[in-house]
Amino acid sequence: MNLTYRLIKGERTMEKLKSYVSGQWLAGSGEGRLVRHAVTGAPLYAVTSEGLEMAPMLAYARQGGKALAAMSFHQRAMMLKNLASHLTAQKEDFYALSGATGATRKDSWIDIEGGFATLFTYSSLVRRELSDEPFLVEDAWTPLSRKGGFGARHVLTPKPGVAVHINAFNFPIWGMLEKLAPTLLAGMPAIIKPATDGARLAQAVLQSAVESGILPAGALQIICGGVNDLLDLLGPQDVVTFTGSAHTGQTLRAHPNFNRHSIPFTMEADSVNSAILAEGAGDEAIALFVREIAREMTVKAGQKCTAIRRAFVPRCQLEQVKSALLARLGKVVVGDPAREGVTMGPLASLRQLEDVKARVEQLSAQAEILCGGHLTPFEVQADEPEKGAFYPPTVLLCHQPKESPAVHNTEAFGPVCTLLPYDSEDELAELVARGEGSLVASVVFDAGQDVTALVGSLAPWHGRLHLLDPISAEESTGHGSPLPHLVHGGPGRAGGGQELGGLRAVKHYMQRTAVQSSPGAMSQLTHSWNPGAPVQQDRVHPFRKYFEELVIGERLLTARRTVTEADVVNFACLSGDHFYAHMDKVAAAESLFGERVAHGYFVVSAAAGLFVDAAPGPVIANYGMEGLRFIEPVKIGDTIQVELTCKQKTRKPKRNPEDLPQGVVVWDIKVKNQRDQVVASYDILTLIEARD
Structure with missing residues (x-):
């Protein structure tokens, strides 16, 4: 598609960059500002958005936002990965355009391939760290009542608005994509306003992204030129991010509409x-x-x-x-x-x-x-x-x-x-x-x-x-x-905001809400089991079930095991851990325990022996343990029992069609003694085969 409009002025022909507005490539009216080649000074194109209507852009973007919000984090992340792969395949086209901005090949590499690497990094981060849900559950269940029937969690949901990105001229691609990655992952559409110098490069990348069909319609638009009355039309669910001079940023920050609707404004300004x-x-x-x-x-x-x-x-x-x-x-x-x-x-x-x-x-x-x-x-x-x-x-x-x-x-x-x-x-x-x-x-x-x-x-x-x-210079x-993993921003003159920062940046484009409810209602909402929520038991051991067959809240109450002195001695010999609290009767008696106690890791090992089903089945591997806490000592003669509860399920996408279908299941583990006291608690993560 021809993304320029030729304007005849006397004997000189100038090209006007088109903006992508409401699903169409349109050129603004008027002469616009002329952009010249940084090396030769030759006229390249004119930039103007005069006459383009902003209200339809917002309406179109919000339709795209509905499609993004309906997707899960992993679907958005795969969309981002596919987009990065698509753009990387066309990188030489972007290098050819980058020369007009005065960039060397090394300069362009930072902008072009650095930008695409940011998309890949964010995609990987989200697929690794977040569950496959449309919204984010930020923290653990917080009990708010004595009996545990009332509590709360914080959830982050996609804002039903539009993110307006106002970018600087120095990195037309990386500067655009560093904002776009967390925005799309958060489930928000973006309207991008690139700086006039270098706008052709940003426009070319956006054109490729739109024509790829990877993004939902309305997820991405670009204004080549001024924003006209766009900022006046924004509402309380919209977000504005800015990169550029401190003076311009402070002027934008003072926009009366931002104050009227408490519109989040993130500023990353040039600093000394x-x-x-x-x-x-x-x-x-x-x-x-x-x-x-x-x-x-x-x-x-x-x-x-x-x-x-x-x-x-x-x-x-x-x-x-x-x-x-x-x-x-x-x-x-x-x-x-x-x-x-x-x-x-x-x-x-x-x-x-x-x-x-x-x-x-x-x-x-x-x-x-x-x-x-x-x-x-x-x-x-x-x-x-x-x-x-x-x-x-x-x-x-x-x-x-x-x-x-x-x-x-x-x-x-x-x-x-x-x-x-x-x-x-x-x-x-x-x-x-x-x-x-x-x-x-x-x-x-x-x-x-x-x-x-x-x-x-x-x-x-x-x-x-x-x-x-x-030492650090060798790899710095x-x-x-x-x-992408780290904060990019700064206090004071630098703007007070951040553009990057891993999941922090994704959360910036989402609304944090404290939700209070019963444990059962919270489990339904978050698709994860919370302490106090209903549980169900089955005659079939949960480790005999495929991924799809497992139910959130499914529980196994194991047999019991009494800890003996032989257990403690054998574990000490096996592990090499002869700490006095386990092996020295006199020293243990003088310690805070008052007598010898079992190794904490023996308790974890013994617990696994109680809940694991040994025969081959759908469980492929145990590949993680999180949040381990030893709460009460286990003494010789104590009897332990395990409550294993299916806490959360996340389907893993296939990298290749021939890969085994599988998912990750998080199990809540509570090890209790004969007095029904929790002696150890933790989560384990298992990789479990799916049927399809």
Whole structure:
């Protein structure tokens, strides 16, 4: 499908990007804003959404939301995995488009394949951690009455609204998919508004996703251009997430409709991130420090929300760091990424170039330019360098950071970093805090060096701390690499929100509700057994039943076993555990137990012997135990019995058609003594064969 609309203006032809609106690809009216090639300056396309109606988009999205909400977590996760596989197969098409943004192949890899990897990671996380239900039961049963007939659990359900994602220009694909993955997994549809620079790349990925047919109709739409009156039309079940400048984010946060309807607004803003060389660090740590700064300055030409803007160095080591950093940056080759040997491309646009120039001028009023800057000629490997958005790696030095506020609150969103000397750890903590909250800081130190105090002072001001020493450096993903498992966000100027964070991000798009009920009603609601809920017993041992035949609440009450001294002695010899409480009669008598007691793990083993059916059958394997607690001691002569209750069932999807159909069953285990006291409790997970 042709996703551009050709607009004739005199003798010049411009292409207008189309938006995907209510199931149709439509071009806005008006001239729009012209986007140029970052390397050559050639006109690429115009972006406008003028005339596009937002209300039908919301209605269409909510229909898609109904389909998503009806799916289970595992169905959504498999949908995400299939989408990631589909997009990965087309990655070379996206690489071809990415060059127009000034990205090198390495830059594009982070954006493109990093984005697809985020989809894969989230899919795997949800299938591994969550049950196959349309909503999430967040915690265990909490009794609220003396007899246990009334209690509560928290559940998270998909919001029947729309997630509006307003994205930044620097990572058109990864920045879109990092928000989209948890949104779809939570059961919400998304309307995406990409930044104008790089919108074609985001649009191409969305086009491929829509045409794949993997997502329900209405699950995904895109606005190329402004959002028009979209934000005015949002309601109390909608969510807005934003990535971009702190100024724009604060303006959006103040939207009166957000306050009127208490619309959740998550902001991930550019911040003045730091790299810190710890006091007393040696040559190896200094080399790591310089490497990290140079990498963050040159990857994506420094256009990363996590890029290092301030580099704090002990004053006594400033000259050594300065010399090493300038030498390393002197090897950087700026130019057209299509040329062999070029290691850093241009900024994303001429507009961005002018912004970086202005910010460097502000910084240079309080700091000395050591290299780079736009007033000094620099070599560019390109056919017509004057037409591209090229800017050299630029290092500044501020000798008095305490008296220089600009270095702490001015961000040049490009290959720019300022060296800041410090004289003590207390002064360092104060200077870092002047950034008023950041996404990430790296602390570089020698192996074995204690940075506990420093972490304590830095953590409140950051969403992520990257502790780098020669040991972690061998496998570290680096300062500027947000990971799907971890929080990506930060306090204060960084926005106060989070875009990633594993299941935390999924929960952001869901409504948490405390549900109070009887244990039986809760079991029906959550499809999992709760203490006090009805149970049923069968003459057939539950381990003789296939996955489909098992019923939530099905219970086995086992035979009894009296623990003997021989049991304790034999287990000690078998396990090698001769702890005095089990084997030393005198010492045990003086302990809190008052006499010898059985090993806790013997109790668990004996319990398994009571409830396991030994013959071959549908049970394939026991592959986990959770929440083990030893509650009361089991003494020699005590008699134990086990209550085994089917607590939860989760069907496992087949990876291959020939795979054996199976599911995971969680069993609630209560081991009791002759006084009906619970001596041990835990859950076991078994893999059980299904009939089909």
